[in-house]
Amino acid sequence: MKRVYFRDNVDTREFFDAYMKGNGYYSLFDILFPSRWDDKQPTFYRIDKTYEFGQAYRLLKDLAGKGCIVSDPSVYSKYRYSLGNLASELRDMKEYSIWNLSLVDLQEEYVVFPLFMDSTHTLEVSNSFLGVSKYSKHPERVLMFIEWLHYSQEAYNLFMYGIKDRNYILEDGKIAFTSEIKRNYYIANWLGAPYFADMRYERNFAFLPDNFNQLYIDAAFKNVKPVRDEMARLGLNPELSKETSDRIDKEYEKVSDIRNAMMDILYDFYSRIDQGNFDTTPEMLTAELDGTGAEKYLDFLEYWAELRMK
Incomplete structure (x- = not known):
């Protein structure tokens, strides 16, 4: 039988x-110097010097050597599915929301299996804002529309x-679009529709x-923890306080070029x-x-933690 790789x-x-997150690390302040959930006090580990970073490199290199990874993700296209040379793919779950699906024309040929890590990770929070122009004659109607949209499945x-x-x-x-909608489906992603997405009502x-x-x-x-709780x-x-924040900002300016x-x-x-290209090893x-003066940036992180100690 012909062997089929995932070609992920x-x-x-x-x-x-x-x-790194799957092996107990999280970012307390900076991804360059993650911390561990089992630390008893604020500790920063330079990411490239951790054992796990080297393990990740070797695992990825091994997968690539076995032909399990496409050689250049930048040329990836949804048409790899239709050509029949892609057996499976790992994608972020958010990409499978109703307004970010790349498989809309291939409903019969591929199935999705949700996966998530069992390890603890930080709860990421991001805000979306709705701007109302000062020239709007009836700004209250914008809010009325938002309330209407999220009021019922029908709306x-x-x-x-x-x-x-x-x-x-x-x-x-479960939903299926007409041919006319399919042709314009991807345009919708650029017209602000994702802003209004509501997982309570989205159709599958x-x-x-x-x-x-x-x-x-x-x-x-699942297994999430807010950074504030960890702090x-x-x-x-x-x-x-503003005074402490200003002190941190002043010190950061001295090392920002190093971080960059x-x-x-x-x-x-x-x-x-x-x-x-795996020629550049972790070492x-x-x-x-x-050669960047990384130790000076680590000194800043420890200073940051010291000022935050209660």
């Missing part, structure tokens, strides 16, 4: 990030999907599990691996980072 599309930066269906049996059909509660495609919405919500809160456990004050140089080197390392990366 791997983003190197995200791979290393997930591997959400109408705004996000269109008119039932004209723009879309429902089969056992046929290839998604019946309980996908609940799996998505559960995964978002409190370590005896760090999440709130700072370190990030450039690290991302260049990731970029080369993205292109299938070589460490030598490059040593």
